[in-house]
Amino acid sequence: MSPGVVPMGREHADEVLAVYQTGIDGGDATFETTAPTWQRFDASRLREHRLVALDGGRVLGWAAVSAVSDRCAYAGVVEHSVYVHPDAQGRGVGLLLLRALLASTDGAGIWTVQSGVFPENAASLALHAKVGFRVIGTRERIGRHHGRWRDVVLIERRSPVAGRT
Secondary structure (H helix, E strand, O other): OOOEEEEOOHHHHHHHHHHHHHHHHHOOOOOOOOOOOHHHHHHHOOHHHEEEEEEOOEEEEEEEEEEOOOOHHHOOEEEEEEEEOHHHOOOOHHHHHHHHHHHHHHHOOOOEEEEEEOOOOHHHHHHHHHOOOEEEEEEEEEEEEOOEEEEEEEEEEEOOOOOOO
16 A cells, blocks of 8 residues: 555644654754644644645655745745655655645645755755756855754755746
């Protein structure tokens, strides 16, 4: 049985945050050091674009977006995250989640989905390239993470349907 993608709900909270923490613990996913509370996570991500990949009711991964600004000029620009449990990596879960997320954002008129990825996270960069993300630059030594300076590769995907007029 292959995983299915469904909207993320409160019932997924504990597993979503656990998957997030495994990504944090891996050291190459984020500057964060601990997963937020569900309340903070819930408040910071757009509900209509939050998804989980489930297999037998178990959360294998999640994807979500946050607004980059409350200014109306940036209404169609979001920052996204995608996390896959280590046990499910290499099985197409990230690709499934990203494709579903992009279908959701395209359908809502969002014209740019962007993110920052550590250059050491080659798997994430390759995954994003598969679904049309491009590298737009590198912010060198942008922040300290566990005592060392880290670069961040900026990636974006422009919608083929939204924001064209």
